[in-house]
Amino acid sequence: MSVTIKEVAKLANVAPSTVSRVIANNPRISEATKRKVKKVMEELGYHPNLNARSLSSKATHTIGLVMPSSRDIVFQNPFFPTVLQGISDGVHEKKYALQMTTGKSETEIFDAVIQMVQGKRVDGMILLNSKVEDKVIQYLREMDFPFVVIGKPAKHIEEITHVDNDNVSAMKEATEFLIHLGHRQIAFIGGSPELMVTVDRLNGYKQALENADIPIKEEYIKHEEFLREGGQEAVNELMAFQLRPTALLVVDDFMTLGVLNKLDELGIKVPEDISVVSFNNILLSEMSKPPLTSVDINIIKLGLEASRSLIEKIENSAEPTKRIIISHQLVERSSCSRIHKEK
């Protein structure tokens, strides 16, 4: 079949182990033989068999990624390809490979992870969307297998390396931004309350209101799916109230698209009649009508740092647990306006 280390060894008049050392760039090998061997490898078109290497060295130089179940809604959100890009950049920069799996259910995903890990196909894992009861995390912890999570783990925060935004502050700032514009009827449209992002952002929202002595109205807090439909639904409910909110905080640009749409349908103008601050600052936020004021959470960097820190951990098991906070930034565009005092 293909060229093996032995053939290279033979042709170069050295032992297979020497060839192996040349590949590994072992320092205690003479420049002369190194060159000689390399030349032969070149001639023969030698490429190492990675499986053999992994089997023997117990390392794959591959990291695993569990994707949200493929038929899942999450997939449709541009958040996903964006983190993937970051992850992939980080992985690439360290010359690792990336392997991914999907599963249509929690169990399928779990099985996929087991298969990757026990099958020794990957050296570490990156996890998205940690759930409150996360079997995968539990398993990985038990196995003492390297992993990092993107977002905030629901449990054992101190013991799990994770990359996250400071979502409390981010939302607090966004809320304060609206308050400074004179808004007091500010609604919160978030995702599932089971997700840590939602919890954190809701906290930030509440803190800002409290600091400004604005009473928190539970009716103004909506939890919907991270989808356009979610946004539409929320607006429907919110706009049915006697006292309509004058500003909306929406935790995801994609949802905001739905919000904008529904608002338009109802004949409510942004930012004249209502202001909206969005989150994520994906490319779309710039292209919507009106362009969105959105909190950029630096999704790419989230992915990039996740893979970097995972690889660090893989290559040095003594690496301490880390919490990496990626900065955020409110990007002002045209979806907010100062409130005209009516009273």
Add this chain to the structure above:
Amino acid sequence: MSVTIKEVAKLANVAPSTVSRVIANNPRISEATKRKVKKVMEELGYHPNLNARSLSSKATHTIGLVMPSSRDIVFQNPFFPTVLQGISDGVHEKKYALQMTTGKSETEIFDAVIQMVQGKRVDGMILLNSKVEDKVIQYLREMDFPFVVIGKPAKHIEEITHVDNDNVSAMKEATEFLIHLGHRQIAFIGGSPELMVTVDRLNGYKQALENADIPIKEEYIKHEEFLREGGQEAVNELMAFQLRPTALLVVDDFMTLGVLNKLDELGIKVPEDISVVSFNNILLSEMSKPPLTSVDINIIKLGLEASRSLIEKIENSAEPTKRIIISHQLVERSSCSRIHKEK
């Protein structure tokens, strides 16, 4: 370390080979021992080491995917995650794994492929965006390594299994749709003329015009990048003409977003002043203002069929070369209107 086949064998009082046969579900093994062995595997929590298996069996049950270079613009287009979803579904359904690489340049990508293929990490490859001079394709062909391309290969079409739309017809129909609405000044906004999609669609466009005896104006044909900016640029140029087009054909929804934006800036109303037909029918097309009439090219299915046919080819090398055409469909929404005869 982990449990191996030997330990299972010992505990089950059989030979390692028997255990191996049980894993492979070899038919000529008695139900009794099969059960016995399975029970022990269960108890010990045995999971096969996939590297060892691959090394020995020369199959990885993994398929490789080259992504557009990560920092690349293509990544930002929702097309990518969507095919990925399809691919991933197909791969998952056959219980294969998916490995991906990126490269920042042609050479990096090429190297990544070599490494996957020669390193025996994958059994086959899926290629996106075949370029006119494609080193990767050339290499894979020389190696006689299984691969399929999504889209139309620039060369050797008859000898390469690929999954594509009938882009000529798709664009022809879209153009005819506009012609039937009374339009005669129809512009074409496409991607790089080096891409086969562009070539095909441009052909469809020209055919439709010819059939309707409408002269083809070269000024009405624009080639831009598959990006919002591309769309904006094209509109700028097109709207500078004395005789403005009354309808626009845009080959990508994402570009169309840019088009819509620029049109709005210029105070040109869609569909009142100008009609636009878009392509891809990604989720966004429904949410834009106005909702887009777009040709659905069934991106998910493109990916799904690609992985399915690749796996077929891997598992049966006698499988003939195939050209799989995925159907398309014009989805009418509100971005087109009948032209009001002025003259």
Add this chain to the structure above:
DNA sequence: CTGAAAGCGCTAACAC
């Protein structure tokens, strides 16, 4: 139907 044994291609002690 099952066992014994020879590899798959590479790495990693351990010698020298």
Add this chain to the structure above:
DNA sequence: GTGTTAGCGCTTTCAG
């Protein structure tokens, strides 16, 4: 610095 050798954990003849 380099060679020898024993595996890594599995599959696959070949016997029986």
